Amino acid sequence: MSKVYICFDIYSMSTAYYIVMIDLHTHSLLSDGVLLPTELVQRANHAGYRALAITDHVDRSNIDFAVPRLVKTLNELKDHTPVKAIPGAEITHIPPALVGMLVDKARELGARIVIVHGETVAEPVIAGTNRAAIESGADILSHPGLISMEDAVLARDRGVALEITARKGHSLSNGHVAKVAMAAGATMIINTDAHAPEDLISRERAVIILRSAGIPEENIETIFANSQNLVDKVGRD
Numbered sequence: 001m002s003k004v005y006i007c008f009d010i011y012s013m014s015t016a017y018y019i020v021m022i023d024l025h026t027h028s029l030l031s032d033g034v035l036l037p038t039e040l041v042q043r044a045n046h047a048g049y050r051a052l053a054i055t056d057h058v059d060r061s062n063i064d065f066a067v068p069r070l071v072k073t074l075n076e077l078k079d080h081t082p083v084k085a086i087p088g089a090e091i092t093h094i095p096p097a098l099v100g101m102l103v104d105k106a107r108e109l110g111a112r113i114v115i116v117h118g119e120t121v122a123e124p125v126i127a128g129t130n131r132a133a134i135e136s137g138a139d140i141l142s143h144p145g146l147i148s149m150e151d152a153v154l155a156r157d158r159g160v161a162l163e164i165t166a167r168k169g170h171s172l173s174n175g176h177v178a179k180v181a182m183a184a185g186a187t188m189i190i191n192t193d194a195h196a197p198e199d200l201i202s203r204e205r206a207v208i209i210l211r212s213a214g215i216p217e218e219n220i221e222t223i224f225a226n227s228q229n230l231v232d233k234v235g236r237d
Helices: 037-046 063-080 096-108 129-136 149-158 170-184 203-212 217-236
Strands: 004-009 014-019 021-026 049-054 084-091 113-117 140-142 161-165 188-191
Touching: 021 037, 021 084, 021 113, 021 140, 021 188, 021 217, 037 049, 037 063, 037 084, 049 217, 063 084, 063 096, 084 096, 084 217, 096 113, 096 129, 113 129, 129 140, 129 149, 140 188, 149 161, 149 170, 161 170, 161 217, 170 188, 170 203, 188 203, 188 217, 203 217
Parallel strands: 021 049, 049 084, 084 113, 113 140, 140 161, 161 188
Antiparallel strands: 004 014
């Protein structure tokens, strides 16, 4: 059964009731998003989110700028919002041999969710990035494109979640990702890869995206539970 999330909407000055949503892949203006981290959290609150990870794009040039600022901002915010706001990072367009080093650096700087930007069909990501992400122990391999069965099995064994995405372009391979992940027994989660407030989605919309990827009805609640499990894990670490 879906849980109901209750929040007080400061704009309408009324109580709003939503079906909860967890989104572990979003971007603020610390990379290529359009909102301050604080506003992104409030927009998520207004949209009925229970938890949100802000995972700005990083490479060696900006990782020590973006991640500590997210950590500080979200730590200060935690007692002032019902949304569990998690600082993270998305390691983006990094040569595969350097991915592990950047994943470790992000964690050292305080990122609680570390994503690696996978081999999406929408961008010229370097071949081998999916494998490097899985071997590095990232939490999530985002939009992994035409991921191989071998890599999906490795993701299952390493506990790396494979992303079904709401993002235009990246979502073209959702059906393939879902098919391979289910055959391999790999963990899947759904995220938005939001860069703007209109990219945030409801749980109902997420269900439509999962169904459209060919995921059976009986598996959908498990995918939402996978996101909650990851939120719980980073809370315990």
